[in-house]
Amino acid sequence: MRFVAALAIVSSLILPLAVPVEAQTRLPRVSPSERASKDVNRRIRQDQRQLNLEERIQMENNQIRQDIQRERLFAPRALPPISRGACPRGSISC
Secondary structure: OHHHHHHHHHOOOOOOOHHHHHOOOOOOOOHHHHHHHHHHHHHHHHHHHHHHHHHHHHHHHHHHHHHHHHHHHOOOOOOOOOOOOHOOOOOOOO
């Protein structure tokens, strides 16, 4: 009798553990509204990434423009060429 009672107790503890394992293999169905909201959120994230990329490209372009302007502003300027025909031959200086 004790053996049957012990078997009943053990089986009552083991059987509920075995059934949920099988039930947990199936995921709950996603509702159409939940799927639509996930799609909208995904598109928003994609748009934000694209906007961040465009902003970064614009900042890099502006930095390159500033560097070019700075180089042009502070570049050593070449002296205009001296015309050789202005001084007479044989003169030391003009």
